[in-house]
Amino acid sequence: MYKNFLKIITFLSILVSPFLFTSAYAKTKVGFVYLTTPGDHGWTYAHELGKQMVKKEFGNDVEISIVENVPEGPDATRVIRELAKQGNQIIFTTSFGYMEPTLKVAKEFPNVKFEHMTGYKRTKNVATGNIRFYEGRYVQGVVAGLMTKTNKIGYIGAYPISEVIMGINAFAQGLRSVNKKATISVIWANTWYDPVKEADAAKVHIAEGADILAQHTDSPAMLQIAEKNGALGFGQSTDMGAFAPKAQLFASVNNWGPYYIKKIKQLKDGKWNTGGGPDHWAGNTWGGLSTNMLTLSNFSNMPTDVAKKAQAAHDEIKSGKLKIFAGPLKTNDGKEIIGAGKTLDDGALWGMNYYLEGVTGKVPK
């Protein structure tokens, strides 16, 4: 009796197992956590587009769950944990403030993979992803330098963190490559997304004589102000041309799709890992123009020769010929960072807490 019972079980499990395995392989459950709604037309919208690319690439092989409007507090922990409990195998948490919640939940679910944007802490099952936004900003700087008449560039930053500062410095490098007289002044909005504050900052810049505006915040508000006042500017995260057809020169477009697809493929093939070492550096994805994680929207509202120079800068960064942070580099108060012939490495970029030449003022402490 007992023997037969064992036989039946063995038989049944052999019969069923191919289905179990194929179905587990075929359908990968993917979770996304959004900070706001795709209606922000900026940061979260860019992630939404990436998610749609995943859907297109894998079709019915993935099952996607999203949760939008998740504040960066206890709710994030709960939502991420819930996604893990519901059997999602890989979870993309798309805002810096989800760092601690992601790490907390990842500890409880060692078999679930987590991809956190844009943090710096990795573990065995937490990888990080980020875009080399600064590459697009160099091209913005080139265009700004050629287009400005007042030689004053207004820049709106979110927070004085290294990611934003390296963007400002890259912009300055681009600007000074074509125009040594122009300067950048920075206003800190102290928010990633607040159309009212962003619009106010834009107005201040214009009142102070800036004719080209750039932003490291997420809403189209700055461009709308530029449009009204006859100034020009650059879009952020997604193509914002529809909001400012006469003001947008081009937009740096975040293209998360290829990154998502790569990571989900790695998971399906059992190749997802974050490597060893204390900082699991292999788990860091930091892509830019060369991997198509950053793209530029069409050049508009500029003469063809400017567009040509912008395109050339874009191509050279993409091919790796142009190094944005190549020496000699000097801070705006005259301190030398590196001499000629050297280039800042990625680690040095994340430690940036100074402005390069071309930027006015000081980094707030």
Add this chain to the structure above:
Amino acid sequence: MIEFTPRKIQSSFWTILSPIISITITILIGSLIFKILSYPVIESLYQVFVSPFSRPDRIADIFVKACPLIIIGLGLIFCFKANIWNIGAEGQFILGALCAGSFALLFPETKTYTLLFSMFLIGFVGGAIWASIPAILKVRLNVNEILVSLMLVYVAMLFIDFVVRGPLRDPMSFGFPLSKVYPDGAIISKVDFPFIGFLGQFHYGIFIILILCPFIWFFINKTLPGFQIKIFGSSTRASEFAGFNKNKITFYVLLVSGGLSGVAGVIEVSANMGRLQPEVSFGYGFTAIIVAFLGRLNPYGVVIAGIIIATAKLGADNAQMVLGIPKVVTGIFEGMLLFFLLAGETIQKYKISIRKDN
């Protein structure tokens, strides 16, 4: 024209039934909305109202979410019973969290129990001080407490924003506006249930409701000050004839309400965040107003109401995860619930008749 005549006797039957009816109507209209937007109705309702109860850790998380709502709501009972409209619980919550947090960060060496105890005390005082501003203005100059308490919410938000950017910013936070992580002694730990382990985020702070709720019930219903508050709220003139001190009542209800909001802030930050950040409250102070009314200003009712609102919030997340229903749709539930509840209250308090004009 429509005429409202106050009813002489309010049946306790309707007092209990009206929230139930409000919830029922909300669910019916909600189903209609799901139907119109072509989401599966039963499945949607299941996700919003039932799925949060479907697993022990989910139930635990309901209490985590409800905890600040209930504690603030319990405090608001005092104000609303006395007809004092404290709309600024959100600000008092923030101040409580900020004061207690600053203390924890400035004196990290204090021993565990002393540290937590002082944080509760300081949190209470912080919230109470914030609420005392509208209280003093109301008592001395008869300034409208609704406006003052509401506007102080924004002051509190900007103040904590300033503090985590400036004085208390963690130098290792890569420029992000975050304070240092609290010392271990200042953290309210999660409950390690025997044989089960941790359930969601369930933490020891939630147990404070078990003490607060009966205590407040007793205070309101069985003591003289509680009686004074009730009389003061239903008829100021009568309470004046009885010789009750109007200013004293106004002052104390605001203080207690603010203090409890502050305590809620202490618990929320110390149990769930472990550090100060620019946003520590996500509208708890405002949602708690709904909770207080949904609970009919009864302490036990507030506990149930807090659980209902928390359930709907968690359910909204589940509904989006499983069915892809946007949160704005589920957010309508909360608004409808308050609307029907207030409508129900009006019907219950007044006899409504249509009179022909001559």
